[in-house]
Amino acid sequence: xxxxxLGRLDGAPWRGVAALTARELGExxxxxxxxxxxxxxxxxxxxxxxxxxxxxxxxxxxxxxxxERYAEEIADATVGSLxxxxxxxxxxxxxxxxxxxxxxxxxxxxxxxxxxxxxxPVFESRHRGDERRHETEPLDWTFVIRTxxxxxxxxxxxxxxxxxxxxxxxxxxxxQAVERWQxxxxxxxxxxxxxxxxxVCGASLSLATLALFGLRLTGGELVKVTLVGALGLGAAVLFxxxxxxxxxxxxxxxxxxxxxxxxxxxxxxxxxxxxxxVTPLIRPLPGEAGDGGVLAPEETSDxxxxxxxxxxxxxxxxxxxxVHNRQFEAAESERxxxxxxxxxxxxxTRWLASVSPMHLVQESAERLAGSGQARDRRFVxxxxxxxxxxxxHVRGLDRGDPESPHVEFFSRYLSSRPAEAExxxxxxxxxxxxxxxxxxxAVPLAVLVVLTLVATAxxxxxxERFDVRGAP
Amino acid sequence: MNHTQTNPPKPVxxxxxxxxxxxxxxxxxxxxxxxxxxxEIYCLLGARDAGKTSALHLFLGLTSPTAGRARVGGVxxxxxPREARRRLAYVMENVAFYDTLTAMENLEFFAQLGGRWRVxxxxxxxxxxxxxxxERAFRLRVRHFTDGMRQKLGFAAALxxxxxxxxxxxxxxxxxxxxxxxxxxxxxxxxxxxxAILLATQDLFQARELADxxxxxxxxxxxLTTTRADLRYTDLEATYLDYMRGGFSxxxxxxx
Numbered sequence: 001x002x003x004x005x006l007g008r009l010d011g012a013p014w015r016g017v018a019a020l021t022a023r024e025l026g027e028x029x030x031x032x033x034x035x036x037x038x039x040x041x042x043x044x045x046x047x048x049x050x051x052x053x054x055x056x057x058x059x060x061x062x063x064x065x066x067x068e069r070y071a072e073e074i075a076d077a078t079v080g081s082l083x084x085x086x087x088x089x090x091x092x093x094x095x096x097x098x099x100x101x102x103x104x105x106x107x108x109x110x111x112x113x114x115x116x117x118x119x120x121p122v123f124e125s126r127h128r129g130d131e132r133r134h135e136t137e138p139l140d141w142t143f144v145i146r147t148x149x150x151x152x153x154x155x156x157x158x159x160x161x162x163x164x165x166x167x168x169x170x171x172x173x174x175x176q177a178v179e180r181w182q183x184x185x186x187x188x189x190x191x192x193x194x195x196x197x198x199x200v201c202g203a204s205l206s207l208a209t210l211a212l213f214g215l216r217l218t219g220g221e222l223v224k225v226t227l228v229g230a231l232g233l234g235a236a237v238l239f240x241x242x243x244x245x246x247x248x249x250x251x252x253x254x255x256x257x258x259x260x261x262x263x264x265x266x267x268x269x270x271x272x273x274x275x276x277x278v279t280p281l282i283r284p285l286p287g288e289a290g291d292g293g294v295l296a297p298e299e300t301s302d303x304x305x306x307x308x309x310x311x312x313x314x315x316x317x318x319x320x321x322x323v324h325n326r327q328f329e330a331a332e333s334e335r336x337x338x339x340x341x342x343x344x345x346x347x348x349t350r351w352l353a354s355v356s357p358m359h360l361v362q363e364s365a366e367r368l369a370g371s372g373q374a375r376d377r378r379f380v381x382x383x384x385x386x387x388x389x390x391x392x393h394v395r396g397l398d399r400g401d402p403e404s405p406h407v408e409f410f411s412r413y414l415s416s417r418p419a420e421a422e423x424x425x426x427x428x429x430x431x432x433x434x435x436x437x438x439x440x441x442a443v444p445l446a447v448l449v450v451l452t453l454v455a456t457a458x459x460x461x462x463x464e465r466f467d468v469r470g471a472p
Numbered sequence: 473m474n475h476t477q478t479n480p481p482k483p484v485x486x487x488x489x490x491x492x493x494x495x496x497x498x499x500x501x502x503x504x505x506x507x508x509x510x511x512e513i514y515c516l517l518g519a520r521d522a523g524k525t526s527a528l529h530l531f532l533g534l535t536s537p538t539a540g541r542a543r544v545g546g547v548x549x550x551x552x553p554r555e556a557r558r559r560l561a562y563v564m565e566n567v568a569f570y571d572t573l574t575a576m577e578n579l580e581f582f583a584q585l586g587g588r589w590r591v592x593x594x595x596x597x598x599x600x601x602x603x604x605x606x607e608r609a610f611r612l613r614v615r616h617f618t619d620g621m622r623q624k625l626g627f628a629a630a631l632x633x634x635x636x637x638x639x640x641x642x643x644x645x646x647x648x649x650x651x652x653x654x655x656x657x658x659x660x661x662x663x664x665x666x667x668a669i670l671l672a673t674q675d676l677f678q679a680r681e682l683a684d685x686x687x688x689x690x691x692x693x694x695x696l697t698t699t700r701a702d703l704r705y706t707d708l709e710a711t712y713l714d715y716m717r718g719g720f721s722x723x724x725x726x727x728x
Binding site: 019026164168172174177178179467469 | 525526532534558567569570573581
């Protein structure tokens with residue numbers, strides 16, 4: 001009885017898995033495929049860090065220009081004229097663009113709004129560079145995870161099962177005192193390690209490059225980096241499992257490679273592109289239906305000089321302001337509805353694209369990093385909320401002047417006292433914290449975990465049923 | 473009283489009504505019964521697709537039987553395939569090894585997978601010498617091996633495993649006469665050492681030369697079993713061809 005137990009211990013499952021993993025690793029590490037994957041991942045991540053750090057510095061340089069011009073505009077402003085000045089709300093350059101750029105360079109980053117009913121607020125894209133230049137795919141960690149890691153997993157795993165079958169090596173291996181699950185577990189671990197090692201090396205070099213470029217990350221940002229890194233390593237399990245399923249189901253290496261190449265093209269290129277084309281059909285934007293004429297009320301020329309208007313306590317002006325403000329609110333409401341519709345359309349595109357696991361990974365990474373649509377949406381919400389802060393400030397100053405007619409927000413009929421420029425509230429953008437990002441990413445992460453479990457189970461099941469017959 | 477005279481040793485390799493039907497409906501093996509005892513070479517003779525490899529795969533647990541049982545060293549393969557494989561050494565036609573490893577490294581790796589976690593280099597070298605591999609090949613990467621050297625390495629791996637039962641799937645096919653002769657000698661030595669050997673082959677001459685028992689498989693059915701003693705009086709080639717053509721004359725002859 002004792003001897004039997006010792007025998008079992010001697011051949012403990014982990015020992016077989018360890019021996020098989022070491023062998024699989026040895027095979028992969030000596031292969032050109034692995035070396036190419038290592039070089040590409042490390043290079044892309046390092047270059048991405050350098051480019052994003054340089055771009056960040058350039059973008060950060062543009063911000064003071066806007067603020068300086070604004071400071072000049074309000075330097076000699078009166079309380080009344082503050083209503084006519086467009087106050088900028090600036091979305092700061094995205095520090096974690098190397099991690100998950102999330103289209104921050106394409107979405108508006110400046111919102112200008114005055115309190116006057118005649119000034120149309122505008123969202124602008126004030127980015128460095130030529131607007132006509134074709135924007136290519138941003139180089140960041142999510143690009144590496146979504147595109148390079150998935151491709152590398154397919155390249156390393158396409159012949160993991162069918163290759164040794166064709167060479168009859170699998171038959172000899174399975175004829176030994178090992179279980180099938182041990183053989184597949186070893187393949188999974190080995191291929192995953194061959195993705196994890198380059199990814200971790202690339203990530204380390206990426207962070208070192210950022211430090212070299214003077215971009216020091218805060219504690220919260222480092223947590224985000226860790227979370228996205230962990231997501232990348234987790235996604236690699238999914239990609240490897242998919243490769244193993246295909247390799248076990250399709251019994252010839254060249255056919256397995258072809259099938260995986262098609263899966264990759266569909267998941268990375270076709271599905272996202274198709275979702276972008278389908279979305280406007282499902283959810284068209286209101287403006288596209290031909291709706292116009294809701295920009296702003298036209299400025300009236302019927303204003304009376306203040307001394308005349310004072311005679312009837314500005315009755316005409318108050319009525320006119322009430323009408324104009326109502327018109328402005330209606331127009332503003334329509335503008336916001338359009339922006340909301342655009343955001344909704346973008347979100348729908350993302351959800352449709354999330355049929356592809358690669359894009360689900362992208363979505364999860366952007367949410368974890370606090371980038372992408374979540375950051376865009378937050379900027380819009382905070383920029384709109386900033387109007388109330390400005391209004392409260394000007395109203396407060398105006399109320400403090402007994403000589404003001406208090407006709408909001410018409411500069412001629414507000415206080416003419418000088419406004420203290422430094423006291424005018426400035427917009428500050430509140431970035432999404434890592435904890436909030438984690439909450440935002442909960443659903444896509446849960447779906448990814450389920451997909452990974454299903455793919456891994458499918459790989460083991462396929463291999464359990466795999467028929468080693470038919471070798472040439 | 474000599475016990476062994478009255479009770480022959482228990483079979484090491486045993487098939488009891490072993491059948492296999494694949495998912496596509498093809499019947500690979502139909503109620504196979506055989507027993508290979510220690511020190512015996514049982515030769516499964518048959519054409520391609522006769523069910524020889526399927527039978528070996530059932531003993532290895534690489535596929536599961538539709539009916540019947542396969543036992544190795546008293547272990548039911550279906551109940552404990554890993555333990556059954558631990559008791560089996562397997563050499564097939566065109567043995568494959570890891571090309572990037574040396575012969576020594578390959579042997580060590582497969583010995584570990586076979587359940588022997590501690591094998592010293594001397595033992596590995598001894599096994600390679602036994603099969604006639606030259607010393608210079610021991611530390612040579614297998615990618616530089618000829619087909620004959622690979623087959624020899626396959627036999628060396630089987631020796632290192634120290635399994636009581638050997639399954640051989642046409643391991644001498646396509647080898648040059650010298651290599652074949654060396655390996656035939658080796659098989660005789662292995663039989664001498666008390667191993668039970670189940671050899672699947674299409675080669676009538678090998679069967680005549682090596683087998684203690686010959687079983688002829690046709691379309692998954694064992695159509696004839698004959699012993700070495702019977703072979704002295706039987707024209708194996710004529711009998712085999714008769715069965716392959718579906719004739720019965722040789723059956724009558726054999727019965728007589």
